[in-house]
Structures are given as structure tokens and as C-alpha cells.
Amino acid sequence: MNLSSQLHATALQHANKHAYVFQDEAVTYLELDAAVSQFAGGLEKMGLKKGDHIAMLLENSPYFVVGLYGALRLGATVIPINPVYTADEITYILNNGDVKAVIALDVLTPLLQDIEPLLPSVDHFITCETPQQQEDTQYEKKSSFFGKMKPFTELLSSGEAIFEPPAVEEEETAVILYTSGTTGKPKGAMLTHKNLYRNAKDIADFLNIHEQDWVMAVLPMFHVFSLSVALNAPLMNGGTVIIMPRFSPAAVFETIRKHKATIFAGVPTMYNFLLRYPEGKQEDVQTLRLCISGGSSMPAALLKAFEQKFNVIISEGYGLSEASPVTCFNPLDQPRKPGSIGMNIVNVENKVVDEFGEEVPVGQVGELVVRGPNIMKGYYKMPEETARTIKKGWLYTGDLARMDEDGYFYIVDRKKDMIIVGGYNVYPREVEEVLYGHPSVVEAAVIGIPDMDFGEAVKCFVVVKDASLTEEELMAYCREHLAKYKVPSEIDFLDELPKNTTGKILRRALKQQLLEQ
Known part of the structure; x- marks a missing residue:
């Protein structure tokens, strides 16, 4: 089983249930599954095949969902990229990632046209229409570039609703996530079909995400936190994803009220903005059964103030791109410990070690290391870096942590910080x-x-x-x-x-x- 096949299975079970809503448009699981197959077929007709690398420079939208799952159904490897990256950053990732096709916002067309001569391996540019794109764009249209362009909607309509996907092995690379790191060039973490499927399924089961849940996807989907927790996990168990293009406190409160959202996932900065929003009220969030925080440690003062104002519990977890991402979470059926990232999620093991890789006593600080079915198979084209990061099956996170007597972990800081x-x-x-x-x-x-x-x-x-x-x-x-x-x-x-x-x-x-x- 993988993300694409699980989506198809969910569509058979919950055909007429809403898979996602976006700007008042609701799409059922049956409709989403058909669109994914059509897009996979369109990619195949374009000449793309299993194993090809396809980059996506997209905001949160149906384009991202259909593009991701359609490429995975084809057996291609997806490389999500932040669309606000500079031309140099995008050029590096597209070349280092051996990308053959780019799915991008149409507002990025001038940038992509400028760097196209520097991208020898890219054969196709698939453009996604955005409201902000002006009809009369002021740039010189070069035929060499526009000959490689095709609108997303046109590619989608060229495919068939029935698509026979190729056989995909669970250890084949599904997604490459480029991590910015603290020094040097970005590293591409290779996540397999098994990595992504198992982590999404384990998260969904651990947090009891079910078909009645409405999950807010406001974190950018090109980031692994949103990708796995707010998108893949709900789609595993028949939940509904509320796609928000970007974050604003007013829009978040309005959306929770309108759709009676049950789960919100955010980073501490988002909770800080929500707390400080003067018009935010407790009744705005009364349908939420779970608030999830990750990405960085939440200050205890912020946690306490948010929970007091809105009467909703925030559960912290922990993850990193190289682990697909979640390794720890505060359990829902046991005491939540403020300041803790929680305990091992099912099938994942965390421990704290010294500089020799030996586990340290309870309460002592050391480096957090992780192993499980969610751990990446390595960095793309970087065997030495992979060997430094994965040792004897354990992923060395670079985060300093400690574990208490109950098995709860606490992030102390980044080792390099x-x-x-x-x-x-x-x-x-x-x-x-x-x-x-x-x-x-x-x-x-x-x-x-x-x-x-x-x-x-x-x-x-x-x-x-x-x-x-x-x-x-x-x-x-x-x-x-x-x-x-x-x-x-x-x-x-x-x-x-x-x-x-x-x-x-x-x-x-x-x-x-x-x-x-």
C-alpha cells in the first residue's frame, strides 16, 4: 500500500464524502481519485514515466493535491519547492534534483523563463492559473520556453479517468524534500513510498483522525509538517481537508466557524498571532477537538496563555523532514505534559545518546536519535552526508533532548545552536x-x-x-x-x-x- 493506492481505497469506501474544500468548492473522494488518475494519464501522454522527477512550486490549492497524488500514481518522484524561493535557489534544486517537469504557479512564468536556459534536464513546464496573474504580462515571451509549456487544466483533461498505475515498490523514492540546513547547499531527503504511507497512517491512527474530522491545512503543503499531518493523514482515514492558501488570524477564525473544523495544525508563531488577534474569541474555536503544534518548540508562557483564552488543549509533537516527519507526540489518552514533545508514536523509537552513540541515563541531555519505517533512505546524491546522519539504522537529528522517567521527551535545543x-x-x-x-x-x-x-x-x-x-x-x-x-x-x-x-x-x-x- 502507498499514498496513491490508499486514496483509491478510501474513495471506494467514502465515494461521496468530501475529500477537501477550497474556497467554497467541495470535492468528493470519488472526484478527487478520478482527477488524480486523469492527471497521471496526462503526464504519461506528455512523455513522463515512472521514476521521472517532477517538481512542484505551488501554494496550498487543489493543484497541489492533484499534482502530488497524480505524479505518485504515475510512479514519479515529487520534489515540492517553496514558490517564494529565489531564482538561484530554484535553479539549484531543479538541477541537483534532475527534474524533468515543473508544475508551477503561472505568476512564476517570468522567473522560470529566465532560468530555463540553465535547466538542461527540464523538458516540461505545467502552469497553474492564479487570480493574481495579469492577462497582459510584461515580459518577452521566448518561443523556446513556451514550446515546453502546457496549462495544468489542459493536461488534466487530456488524461482518462481510468489509469492503470505501474507497479511501485515500497522502497522506491516517492518524494525528495530539500532541507535548507544551517550551512552549505540544501540537501534532498529521499522519502520512500513506505516512509510517507506509514508515517501518515501512524499519525492518523495515533491522533484518531477519522471520517468525521475536518482538518485545517493552513501550513504550506510543500513543508513536510503540513504534507503528512494536515493532508496525507486525513486522506488515509476519510477525513476532510480544509485547504487554506495562506495564514491570517481573521481567516483562520472565520474558517473554523464556517466549516466547524475539528483539528488545527500550526507552528508556535501562528498560535502567537491567533492569541494576539483582538477579535479572536473562545466561541470561534469551540468545534476544535485538537490543536497540534510542531516545527519548533512552543514557549510555555504562550502555551498557557493560548489554552486559558480559548479553552482548547495544544498537543506538541516532533518531527523532521528526514523522518517523514513525525517521531513523537503527546498521547491523547494519557496526561499531556506542557513543554514535552511527547512519546514515541507507534512503530517509531526515539532515544537520547552521548557522543559515542550510547544511551544516556533518564534526565540527562544528549542527541536525539530515531529509527522506524519513516526514516529516509538518504540524501540524494550525497552518500557521505547520508553516512554521517544515519548510523546503524539510527537517524541522528542534531537536536539536543532529554527523556523523563515516563518516557516523555523534551527538546532542549539544536546541537549547533x-x-x-x-x-x-x-x-x-x-x-x-x-x-x-x-x-x-x-x-x-x-x-x-x-x-x-x-x-x-x-x-x-x-x-x-x-x-x-x-x-x-x-x-x-x-x-x-x-x-x-x-x-x-x-x-x-x-x-x-x-x-x-x-x-x-x-x-x-x-x-x-x-x-x-
């Missing part, structure tokens, strides 16, 4: 938690900076709602709650912190800004 002040370890998250506890702090990020005396020192960046708050006042607050070596030596006040497209705060961007100053 740890700050060493005079020989003492300082975990940025620990300092950030204290900062978030101050009533005026809205957002906080902590990094290490060089220090002549102690090797490194703690530097903080904060966004506050009280403009009169001074650096010394905030430092005094930190001194009340932190050991002396953990107290920041510098605090910068910013209007906003740099974030990626999922809303995760980017410490590395702050470090880069300092280097460039």
Missing part, C-alpha cells in the same frame, strides 16, 4: 523561555556571539509591545530567573524577527545579519 559560556552550556531555548515569561515580550530569539573573556556570550533579540521597556530592565528580569552565565550580555529590540514560510523563527538569519554588520 548551543552556546558555551566559560565552559558552561547555555541552551538558547532556556533563555527564550524566560524572556517569553516577561509580560511585554511578544517574541524572542537567542544566539551566541564571540566573547574575549568567556569564548561566547548570550545575545537576545526581542519584539515587545511596550516601547518604554529598556534593555537594562529586561536584563534585570533575566538576572532574577537565570544563572549569571546565562544572562544576556546584549539585547536588541526589533520590530519583527526573521521567519521562514511556516513561521519558524530563524536564528541563523540573525547570526548572518551580525556577520554582515
